Amino acid sequence: MINPYNDAFFMKKALREAEAAYEKGEIPIGAVIVINNQIIARAHNLTETLNDVTAHAEMQAITAAANYLGGKYLIDCTLYVTIEPCQMCAGALFWSQISKVVYGARDEHRGCINLNTKLHPKTELMGGIMAEEASQLLKRFFIEKRNLN
């Protein structure tokens, strides 16, 4: 039997969150956090709506997952996020001791990889899952925004 709960399955859920952000005029990035194949947090970027630079999808997902678990460490959890986390989000993931981070598309300029943000030694980082979809959505957002201005 095919296991439906693979990385693409959960990244699609994160992409749905990114689309929800897009529809609100927010930079379209979405995230979910999963434990034992169960989604315990869903979030999307809300920096404009909340007037708050800290309201990235990952930050909200970390807070929501910890709230669900009743503890601040996200051991055995996996974060799926459509775009590679920034320094702030990678720094938060460091503190959370999350087991795995799966991102969609790379962010060469603002992403944690090129900026050398330190992840926790217990955290595995993996990328490239549905990268094209994540990247296209982001490009579409910025092209439309440019055309409106």
Add this chain to the structure above:
Amino acid sequence: MINPYNDAFFMKKALREAEAAYEKGEIPIGAVIVINNQIIARAHNLTETLNDVTAHAEMQAITAAANYLGGKYLIDCTLYVTIEPCQMCAGALFWSQISKVVYGARDEHRGCINLNTKLHPKTELMGGIMAEEASQLLKRFFIEKRNLN
């Protein structure tokens, strides 16, 4: 006439926040954000109380200051924080485009300087204001915690 609103004045306010954290059993770090000599945000570490690794003093101060200003960028603002910001907080400060960050004591292991977290080019970073007081409070916290276990 002596101007009472110098860096030590505002760092003392941040230290009071750190003491409030200490009294709650939280790692004692405090922060205030100032614009035109007016404090617009006060916060202290609440990671234990809120069960949330993102609840550092700086993060909460950034959110509160943006809320006060009605905009997410902290132009012309100064953050005073008792201990050098970590990667997460420095990453958030990057996005906020804050004008100045003043910390008390260095954090050699987890601080943004040795971990090379990128601050915004518009942000000036300055340290060493009441470093001894900030550092002593933190040391006292960890010694007492060790003795309790």
